Amino acid sequence: MLNKKSIVDIDVNGKKVFVRVDYNVPMDAEQNITNDTRIRATLPTVNYLLDNNAAVILACHVGRPKGKPVPEFSVAPIVKRLSELLGKEVKMAPDCVGEEASKMAADLKPGEVLLLQNLRYHSEEEKNDPEFAKQLASLADIAVNDAFGVSHRAHASVEGITKYIPTVAGFLMEKEIKFVGQAVANPQRPFVAIIGGAKVSDKIGVISNLLEKVDTLIIGGGMAHTFDAAKGYKIGASLCEPDKIDLAKELIKKAEEKNVNLVLPVDIIAADKFAPDANTQIVDVKEIPEGWLGLDSGPKTSEKYVDALKGAKTVVWNGPMGVFEMDAFAQGTKDVAQAVADSGATSIVGGGDSISALKKTGLSDKITHISTGGGATLEFLEGKVLPGIAALADK
Numbered sequence: 153m154l155n156k157k158s159i160v161d162i163d164v165n166g167k168k169v170f171v172r173v174d175y176n177v178p179m180d181a182e183q184n185i186t187n188d189t190r191i192r193a194t195l196p197t198v199n200y201l202l203d204n205n206a207a208v209i210l211a212c213h214v215g216r217p218k219g220k221p222v223p224e225f226s227v228a229p230i231v232k233r234l235s236e237l238l239g240k241e242v243k244m245a246p247d248c249v250g251e252e253a254s255k256m257a258a259d260l261k262p263g264e265v266l267l268l269q270n271l272r273y274h275s276e277e278e279k280n281d282p283e284f285a286k287q288l289a290s291l292a293d294i295a296v297n298d299a300f301g302v303s304h305r306a307h308a309s310v311e312g313i314t315k316y317i318p319t320v321a322g323f324l325m326e327k328e329i330k331f332v333g334q335a336v337a338n339p340q341r342p343f344v345a346i347i348g349g350a351k352v353s354d355k356i357g358v359i360s361n362l363l364e365k366v367d368t369l370i371i372g373g374g375m376a377h378t379f380d381a382a383k384g385y386k387i388g389a390s391l392c393e394p395d396k397i398d399l400a401k402e403l404i405k406k407a408e409e410k411n412v413n414l415v416l417p418v419d420i421i422a423a424d425k426f427a428p429d430a431n432t433q434i435v436d437v438k439e440i441p442e443g444w445l446g447l448d449s450g451p452k453t454s455e456k457y458v459d460a461l462k463g464a465k466t467v468v469w470n471g472p473m474g475v476f477e478m479d480a481f482a483q484g485t486k487d488v489a490q491a492v493a494d495s496g497a498t499s500i501v502g503g504g505d506s507i508s509a510l511k512k513t514g515l516s517d518k519i520t521h522i523s524t525g526g527g528a529t530l531e532f533l534e535g536k537v538l539p540g541i542a543a544l545a546d547k
Contacts, residue, residue: 156329156544157320159197159296164206166262170292171197171322172309174301174524175212175230183229190301191234193524197298197322198238198265207260209292210234210267211248211309212299219275231267242267249274249287257291277308285312298322300329301525303540304532314543321544324524329541331500331521332468332532340465340498341367346457346488348373349471349505352396357534358470363406368413368460372449372473372484376417379404380437388422388440415460419450421474421481428478448474449484457488464497468533469506476509485509493518502529 173194178186185191201208215225231244243260245253248268260266268291271277276284285308289295295317297303302310303325313319321329335343345362347355352375362369371379374391381392382400407414417437422444423430434450435441449457461467469492473484486509492499493515501510502523510516523529532538 155547156541157547158326159200159320159322161547162294162318162320164201164204164294167206167294168209168257168260168292169201169206170209170211170288170295170313170317171201172295172297172299172302172313173210173212174299175210175227175234176214176301177230179229183224185229185233188233188237190524191230191237193324194298194322195237197296197324200323201296202238202263202265205262207262208265209257209260210242210265211271211288212267213272213277213302214270215272217270217272219272219278221270221273225270225272227267227270234265234267238265240265245269247273249284254291271307271309278305280306280308280312282312282315284308286316289313289316292317295319296322297540297544298324299540300325300523301528303525303538304528304536306539310540311543314545318545319543321541325541327521328523328525328529328532331498332502332523332525332529335466335468335498335500336361336365336533336535339365342464343466344368344370344461344464344468344497346370346372346467346469346492347471348375348473348485349503350374350391352378352393352400355471355530356396356399357536358530359403360406361533361535362468363403363410363412366412368415368464369407370415370457370460370488372417372453372457372488373471375471376449377446379416385438386440386442387446388442388444390440390446413460415456417446417449417453418456419452420446421448421450421484423447423481426475428480430480432480447478448481449487451483454484454487458491461491461495461497464495467492467495467497467499469499469501470503470530470533472505472509476505476512482509482512486513489513489515502526502533
């Protein structure tokens, strides 16, 4: 695991443990949590600490309150849900630093859990302010980072705190480093990456880095149109980034030079407008009619993608193949999800849209690892050093 210490490498008995978690979960207007996946993902770490007689102090951020208390970004709904999931009371601190939080942390006994109020109620968190990090560190003896999803950011609770108390990886963090890190550093081959989504500009670094490592790269979604434009095809009114056409040409050339099988759509489901009730037709990728836009990959493309995934040993997937939120344009993404599930490969899926698409297909349990990080997963796949991981204690 990149030679970083995890919670099993330290003695937590009788200790106060500060755990940075990623509980930035979606909520509806009434502040009911609509998806608790991120909370559930940390339960192995929290339960391990409780079973080993630690007092657990959890810290997270919710939304973007911009450095001041905003009631709709309170952690109160999370306290309620976490209490249900753990089957025990979770105490809630009115702030994450200050007299009251310090007293509650000091009084916390082994086997008890305290959740601090939203870290981002203080602008010092995102500024990685040393004094703020020191105040957080003063609450505990040891810190655990189980928030892979924020570890690409050098914030006080992620990176700053490590300068004051020893910090190790939680089980979720360990799993992310193992699967995502391993896929990039030492994948079992054939290694196939599937990159979709709307824009090339969001994923340039990932595509460029993966071209150095993969055997096959499948490109789908809106970004494929920029590659089609680079090949001189007629793309109608499809999404395209004209300023990235030269870059797409370079990436196509790089794939040839590296002997990477670059798989792009051959047919498209085109629509006369961006709407669920649009008129649609299946067209050759070179001939999207004037004024029409490509919103999903076509059946021949799905066959090509499925074929490219056969025999794969490692698969990384980030980004949908079409506008999967509209049922009329979800088939391409469903076909890829099914092919990844059936591949028998070590499969890693990351990015909110891919995970939502996967949930929609009901195939989540057929995937080896669903990454909890959005931007963090992408940066890890780019080969970047994530500050939150770099700062963990070495073995």
